[in-house]
Each structure stands twice: as C-alpha cells, then as structure tokens.
Amino acid sequence: MSSHLMLVPSLACPASCAYCFGPHASGKTMGRETLEVVVEWQRALGGGASEADGDLPGNGRGTLEITFHGGEPLVPGAKWYREALPLLRDGLAPRKVRFAAQSNLWLLTDELCELFLEYGVSLGTSLDGPEAINDAQRGAGYFAKTMAGIERARAHSIDVGAICTFTAQSVAHTPEIFDFFVREGLNFSVHAALPSLRYPEADRWSITPEAHGELLVDLLDRYLENLTRVRISTLDSMARSVSAGRGGICTFGECLGGYLAVGPDGAIYPCQRFAGMPDFAVGDVATRPSLAELKASPVWREFRAREEQVKEACGDCAYFGFCKGGCTYNALVGSEGVLAPTARDPHCASYRRTFDAVTERAMAEMFSPENLDAVVERPDPERGLMRRGPLLSIMRDGAIRTRPAATPAASWQQWRWRRPAHPRRPAVDGGAAALPRGGDG
Ligand code: SF4
Numbered sequence: 001m002s003s004h005l006m007l008v009p010s011l012a013c014p015a016s017c018a019y020c021f022g023p024h025a026s027g028k029t030m031g032r033e034t035l036e037v038v039v040e041w042q043r044a045l046g047g048g049a050s051e052a053d054g055d056l057p058g059n060g061r062g063t064l065e066i067t068f069h070g071g072e073p074l075v076p077g078a079k080w081y082r083e084a085l086p087l088l089r090d091g092l093a094p095r096k097v098r099f100a101a102q103s104n105l106w107l108l109t110d111e112l113c114e115l116f117l118e119y120g121v122s123l124g125t126s127l128d129g130p131e132a133i134n135d136a137q138r139g140a141g142y143f144a145k146t147m148a149g150i151e152r153a154r155a156h157s158i159d160v161g162a163i164c165t166f167t168a169q170s171v172a173h174t175p176e177i178f179d180f181f182v183r184e185g186l187n188f189s190v191h192a193a194l195p196s197l198r199y200p201e202a203d204r205w206s207i208t209p210e211a212h213g214e215l216l217v218d219l220l221d222r223y224l225e226n227l228t229r230v231r232i233s234t235l236d237s238m239a240r241s242v243s244a245g246r247g248g249i250c251t252f253g254e255c256l257g258g259y260l261a262v263g264p265d266g267a268i269y270p271c272q273r274f275a276g277m278p279d280f281a282v283g284d285v286a287t288r289p290s291l292a293e294l295k296a297s298p299v300w301r302e303f304r305a306r307e308e309q310v311k312e313a314c315g316d317c318a319y320f321g322f323c324k325g326g327c328t329y330n331a332l333v334g335s336e337g338v339l340a341p342t343a344r345d346p347h348c349a350s351y352r353r354t355f356d357a358v359t360e361r362a363m364a365e366m367f368s369p370e371n372l373d374a375v376v377e378r379p380d381p382e383r384g385l386m387r388r389g390p391l392l393s394i395m396r397d398g399a400i401r402t403r404p405a406a407t408p409a410a411s412w413q414q415w416r417w418r419r420p421a422h423p424r425r426p427a428v429d430g431g432a433a434a435l436p437r438g439g440d441g
C-alpha cells in the first residue's frame with residue numbers, strides 16, 4: 001500500500017458544479033485539536049505498529065503524502081494552513097511529509113502561495129476546458145475564477161495541473177477541450193463524471209463506460225501526437241501499468257488502506273470520496289484506532305471482501321494483475337449502494353478498451369522500422385526493445401522485469417526491456433502532481 005493520507009479540512013465549497021458527486025456541504029472546519037489528534041494517531045500507528053501494520057500510512061517509513069481535499073480545501077484560509085502545515089510537518093518528523101492540495105483555486109491568495117511555496121505544497125485544480133464548456137457544467141463564473149487562481153499560482157512560480165471532468169454533455173467537445181489544455185500549457189488528468197452515492201441529480205451528467213472508453217482512446221491518439229506540449233497523467237499511468245504489470249493510480253490496485261481520508265470532525269474513511277458519509281466511516285481519530293481496529297470495522301471488511309473476491313467477476317481478464325477490478329467507489333455506485341463481493345467497477349469496459357488500445361499501439365511502435373533500426377544498430381540494454389516511439393517513451397518509465405505469461409498483456413510484457421521500475425510516487429488518479437481525485441469533480 002502507498003502512504004497517502006487525505007485531509008478534508010472542510011466539506012464546504014463555494015462552487016456549485018452540476019455534476020459534483022463528492023462531499024460538499026456546510027459544517028465545521030477541522031480544528032487544531034483534531035489536527036493534533038491526527039498527528040498522534042499517525043505517530044501511534046508508526047510507533048506501536050505490529051508487523052501487519054507496516055503498510056499503513058504513518059508506519060514511520062518512507063514519505064507520507066498528505067493531500068488537502070474537499071469540499072474545497074482552501075475554505076479555511078491562510079490562517080488555518082499557517083497552523084496546520086508546521087503542525088503536521090514537525091509533528092510527524094522525522095518522517096518526511098509531502099503536501100498537496102486539490103482546489104478550484106478561487107480562494108488562493110498571495111499569502112497562501114507564499115505558504116505553499118515554503119512548505120512545498122503541490123497544487124492541482126479542476127477545470128473542464130474552455131470557458132463555455134466549463135461553465136455550462138461548473139456554473140457561470142467558475143472558469144474566470146479558477147484561471148485567475150492559476151495565474152496567481154504561476155506568478156509565484158507554482159506549477160498547477162488540472163483534473164478535467166468529462167460529462168455526457170462535454171464529451172462531444174473533446175477536441176476543443178484537448179486543444180484548450182495544450183494551448184494553456186496545462187497538464188491534466190481525465191475524470192469521467194460518475195453517478196453519485198448521495199446526489200441523484202448528478203447522475204444525468206455521468207458518462208457511460210462505452211463513451212468513457214471512446215474518450216480515453218481518442219485522447220490517447222491526440223496525446224501521442226502532442227507529447228512535447230502536454231501531459232495527461234491518467235494515460236501515462238495506464239500505459240505504464242501495461243508495461244510494468246502493476247497499477248500506478250488508486251483505481252488500478254488494491255486501494256484499501258492506501259488512501260485513508262480524515263473528515264473535518266475526525267472521522268476516518270476509506271477514501272476522500274466517502275468523506276462526510278458516516279455509514280462509510282472505518283473509525284475516528286479521536287480513539288486513535290490501530291490498524292487491527294480499522295480492519296475490524298464493517299466497512300473495511302466489506303471492501304476487503306470485494307478486493308479478495310472480485311477476481312471471480314473479472315475471470316481471466318488479461319489486465320487483472322494491475323486493474324484488480326477497478327474502483328470500489330464506482331463498484332458501490334454500480335451496485336446501488338450495496339457492495340457485492342464480486343462487484344466489478346462498471347467502467348470495466350472503458351479500462352479494457354484503453355488497455356487494449358495501449359497494447360496495440362505499443363506493439364505497432366515496437367515493430368516500426370524506426371524502432372527496429374535503433375534496436376539493431378545501437379543496442380542498449382537499458383532501453384531494450386523500447387527505443388523509438390512516443391508511447392514506448394511513456395512506457396519505458398514504468399518498465400520493470402516481467403515474467404512470461406500467456407495473457408495478451410503479459411505476452412506484451414515479455415518483449416521487454418530490462419530497466420527496473422522508475423521510483424515514482426504512486427498516485428490517486430488525479431490532478432497534476434498526481435494529486436488525488438475525488439469529489440471535487
Ligand atoms: S477513488 Fe476508488 S480506487 Fe481510488 S481510493 Fe477511492 S475507492 Fe479506491
């Protein structure tokens with residue numbers, strides 16, 4: 001498991017995106033007392049962890065990635081971050097902490113920029129393309145405020161990437177949306193609008209798995225022609241999953257325990273998408289639960305059962321080694337809130353379609369005359385058979401030693417390449433700097 005912790009300082013959000021499926025509600029801001037308990041809880045997990053606890057965030061090893069999420073995480077303002085950032089960084093020392101925030105940036109101030117620079121807070125935002133397309137689904141005025149935030153961040157030399165949400169309405173404008181991100185020099189990740197566990201009105205914006213698959217393949221082809229101009233982290237991760245045989249984002253992997261989220265009141269959730277839904281809490285920082293106690297919660301057991309049994313539904317899918325049945329939240333929505341242990345992510349068809357497209361295009365690049373010439377003329381054990389081609393260049397970074405296998409995906413891996421996996425932070429499929437995605441939409 002990875003070492004991510006999502007802190008949701010407030011469930012409030014000043015925007016009113018029509019399709020938002022995530023937490024947005026009024027309520028209190030996370031207080032200093034709760035922050036102090038978060039630090040104690042994390043330290044206790046590290047200090048008193050049994051061997052089995054070694055994989056949890058806070059196990060005292062490696063870097064802990066803390067992402068401020070929402071609601072809108074800048075609602076509490078600079079005063080809150082001035083208190084929280086040193087408290088978390090110093091309280092968790094000697095463990096290294098890396099901070100990120102996923103925000104619409106409306107409330108970004110110069111003071112916050114200075115603080116974020118001081119504490120190395122990476123910024124991701126949410127933007128769905130040109131103004132007309134964005135504001136049609138995120139509300140009038142959203143675009144201008146977020147672009148102003150991006151400009152402010154850039155003026156302080158803070159790079160910002162975006163989560164772009166594609167809805168049933170905006171997916172028809174994919175070329176314009178792609179061109180917008182290229183033009184603005186904004187790297188982005190792809191987020192499909194999903195039905196909501198809590199807001200049925202969001203459902204009409206959600207896109208079908210088929211449309212999602214079409215979208216990802218369309219973007220893949222555009223992306224491969226524009227690799228020097230923009231990065232699409234979702235496609236980077238999916239391509240590297242195929243070459244590395246392991247997931248790079250939370251959707252593709254066993255996420256449980258790797259992305260715990262703490263809400264403003266201290267409730268602990270399996271991930272930020274569940275923040276503010278008490279039925280999905282696995283504990284509360286107030287009681288400093290151990291890993292064993294978290295694991296004993298009904299929600300943890302239910303989610304774990306799915307991780308263990310979803311393979312039955314996925315059968316002999318060539319991609320199971322890294323897809324693992326997709327996202328638990330999506331599976332839950334697809335099961336109308338009652339999670340069956342064999343519930344696959346309903347967007348399975350889109351993942352398969354994209355992994356197939358990656359495999360086909362990579363094979364074509366590998367057998368291209370340019371690549372074969374390079375392989376023959378200038379042998380390079382580091383890069384093996386992956387020498388020339390835009391997709392191969394993405395996949396090389398994720399390549400690891402693989403074992404022969406009979407499935408198409410694994411057969412593809414046999415072609416490979418010797419270099420061990422590039423040490424890369426595992427990420428939730430999110431905004432730039434591989435920020436966690438979620439209910440920001
Ligand atoms: S978004 Fe889905 S895959 Fe990612 S941590 Fe949440 S439940 Fe897991």
Ligand code: SF4
Nearest residue numbers: 314317320323325348
């Ligand atoms: S692509 Fe579909 S069948 Fe294959 S592992 Fe993922 S969810 Fe399961």
